[in-house]
Amino acid sequence: MDDVFDSGKFSHGKQVGQLETELAHYTGARHVIGVNSGTDALVLLLRACGLRPGDGVLVPAYSFFATASAVVLAGGRPQFVDIDPGTYAMDPEALDAAVTPRSRFVMPVHLFHTMADMAALDAVARRHGLTVVEDSAEAIGMRRRGVHAGLHGRGGVLSFFPSKTLGAIGDAGAVLTDDPEIADTVAALRHHGRGGRTLNDFPAISTESALPGANSKMDDIQAAVLLAKLPLLEEHIARRAELAAAYTARLRDLPGILRLPRAVAQTPDDRDVHYVYLIETEHRDALVDHLEGQGIGTEVYYPLPLPHQPVFGHLGHRPGDFPHAEAAARRAVALPFHPDLPPGDLDRVCDTIGSFLATTRTTA
Known part of the structure; x- marks a missing residue:
């Protein structure tokens, strides 16, 4: 961070370029383009992939709001698809049924701890002639068949919001793609249509493309923080796996627990990464209030489906x-x-949930 202040280049500078290089090495992407947020990453990716005004983009009905708002901001129309209850990701059969003549894109989301079934979703997309882009904002480190999340279609994104598996100290994001044309277009769109990092690199987008650029550059302070944390990422992913296993061992036999995260990765080339640890119970709202009363924080993902x-x-x-x-x-x-998270805190969370559910069952 001192280097950033000494350089006087506070965005779109050397630290951002270095982070792009290191993220490309980590993910295996041919191109990584740093931007100012995961939301803008989605908007710019959709625009670079040729989204036209009014085009239908099939998205899951259960996700963070940015999944759908990015479609609107890019000029498209969200078309909602129900989810697979085991993975919380877009259900391939529901996708097949949701395609309309307006549909041109499908944007699966990889939520919480595992990836969507990209093989099945891609088969549906090919059958209907849809372009696949991935909302992989939560999915750094996740892989299927050795391919990192975000690289199974035309491109994907990462979010570095502070709570993410790899988090900055503010908003930041990136686009991942193996397509050089998409990479060049996103790189220009993030910087008012310029192809490089200075005022002299303008314009980079031809007038025929009619794609005005925006101010979506990544701050070098965020890049500096991410560069410092990136070497710790694998250690943190491993620790998250340990915590998830500990939670599951403590909670799986409790009455009133309807669903816990399940492993989806099947081979050494597959990997799930726990971004959050999510449970389901019919007593969710009362449990949240009880935990809060005991000084234990929770987060409801997501309280209202996107279509509603x-x-x-x-x-x-x-x-x-x-x-x-x-x-x-x-x-x-x-x-x-x-x-x-200390082991003692995890035990206290589980003990508090257990006593609450036992009381709820008795009173019911």
């Missing part, structure tokens, strides 16, 4: 249209989970 957000009311979706997404929104809660 007021801003998408004009699309006409009704309760019951996305049953798996609606069940998750009603029942899911994330427990305290980070690499520095």
Whole structure:
């Protein structure tokens, strides 16, 4: 960080370039383009892949709001798809049924601890002629068949929001792609249409493309923090796996627990990464209140399915249209989970949940 201040180059500078290089090495991507947030990464990726105004983009009904808002900000129209209740990711059969003549893109999301079934989703996409891009904002370190999340379609993204597996001290993000044309377009779009890092590198986008750029550059302070933390990433991922296993061992036989994270990775070339530890219970809201009363924080992911957000009311979706997404929104809660979580704290969380569920069962 001192180097950044000494250089006087506070965004889109040397530290950002070095981070892009190291992330490309870590993920195996041919191109990594640092931007100012995971949300802008999605917007710029969709635009660089040729999204036209009004194009339909199929997205899961259960995800963070940015999944759908990025589609709108890029000029598209979100088309919602129900999820697989085991992975919380887009269900391939539901995707097949949701395709319309308007559909041009499909954007699976890798949530919480595992990737979407990209092989099955890609098969549906090929059958319908859809372009695949990935909302892999939470998925650093996740792989299927040796391929990092975000590299199974035209491109993907990473978010470095402070709570992420690799987090900055503010907003930051990146686009991953193996396509040099997409990489060049995203690199220009993030910097007012310039191809390089100075005022002299303008314009980089031809007038025929009609793609005005934006100010979506990554700050070098964030890049410096991420460069310092990147060598610790594998250690932190391993610790997260230990904590997830400890939670599962303590919680799996408790009455009232409807679902715990399940392993999806099947081969040495596959890897799940626990970003959060999510459980489901019909007593979710009461459990959240009880834990809060005991000084234990939680996070509800996500309290309202995307199709039922007021801003998408004009699309006409009704309760019951996305049953798996609606069940998750009603029942899911994330427990305290980070690499520095002491074992004693984990035990206290589990003991408190156990006593609450036992009392709830008795009174019921």
